[in-house]
Amino acid sequence: MPPSASFGFTKLVVRDLEKLAAFYCQVYGLHAVNRVRERIGAEEIDEIMLSPDPKAVWSSLVLLAYPVRGAPPNGEVILGFTTDDLPALLLRLQQAGGRIAASVREMPELKLRVAFATDPEGHLAEIVQITP
Secondary structure, three states, X not given: OOOOOOOOOEEEEOOOHHHHHHHHHHHHOOEEEEEEEEEEOOEEEEEEEEEOOOOOOOOOEEEEEOXXXXXXXXXXXXXXXXXXXXXXXXXXXXXXXXXXXXXXXXXXXXXXXXXXXXXXXXXXXXXXXXXX
């Protein structure tokens, strides 16, 4: 029988690790729960693990920086977040230096409100609110 596998985490390659970690903590209520300074092969990496649980030891969102080579162009991934107050989250996002890429769209057939926004480096996130 083959070993089981399941999705575990996403690593987002960023330019300014400290700035983006602060942004995701402030806007999405995440907590920096661990930091790793290591190598992938011969290349140095620096990463911060973010989690909604401040007591977690690892997470589903990891911000990774390559100190020597930098980040690839944006558009490589779209992060997904949920909220119970989309307008308030978008305001907090803008106050923290993010931008709204597509304003709130009502999707009553799916019982959702959806918006797209970017972090200060331009990484795209889809933000969803479930509606009654």
